[in-house]
Amino acid sequence: MKSVATATARIAMAALLALSAAATTAFAQTERMTGLKLSGDQPIQIESDRFEVDENQSLATFTGNVSVVQGETVMKAGRMKVFYKSDGGSATTGSADIDRLEVEDGIYVKSETQVATGDRGTFDMDSEVLVLSGNEVVLSEGDNVITGCKLTVQMSNGQARLDSCGGSGAGGRVKMLLTPESRNR
Known part of the structure; x- marks a missing residue:
């Protein structure tokens, strides 16, 4: 189980860093993300109320008060599912390749000065596409x-x-609030 947790932790951290980078993208006008790498020099800690592995479904699931921490970066959610590719390897031994990650039930990500929140998120390993969605996605x-x-x-x-968010009225538009003093940071 420990090797599964290690492999799962690495993918969880990749998604975590992706979410926090999304917040950075929203505010960095001159910088551009060129990809993310895991910080191999810091440990990753995952805690949850329950952890399950289903080899037949190539799935590992963390449920209940999920918390992922690496250095100053923190992700919290109600559930985190890690889907493994079914073409070889084992989720139990941690040797399977990760296909995608799904996080749901209230996502909170904090990295240094940025915070991202939403109802659910996905990260596809092959396409390197992150999607964070919900009734209100907030990047601050x-x-x-x-x-x-x-x-x-x-x-x-x-x-x-x-x-x-679609629909009519003020709720159907993307909203941004930028403060003048933020330019001096």
Whole structure:
């Protein structure tokens, strides 16, 4: 089980870093994401109320008060599912390749000064596409805030898109609040 936890922790951290990078993208006007690498020099700690592995489904699931921590970066959610590719390897021994990660039931990600929240998120390993969605997706850095309902980030080239919640009225638009003092940071 320990090797499964290690492999799962690495993918969870990749998704965690992806989510926090999404917040960075929202506020960095001159910087561009060029991909993310895990910080191999810091341990990753995952805690949850329950951990299950289903080899037949190539699935590992953390349920209840899921917390993933590496250094100053923290992710919290109600559930985290790790889907493994079924073409060889074993989820139990940690030798299987990760296909995708799904996080749901209230996502909170904090990395240094950025915070991202949403109802659910996915990270596809092959396409390197992160999607964070919900009734309200919020990305913040200090007093700067951007909200919408679906954030899609292509990690390989740094392109990001935040979609509105649809419908009419003020609730159907992407909203951004930028404070003048944030330029001096």
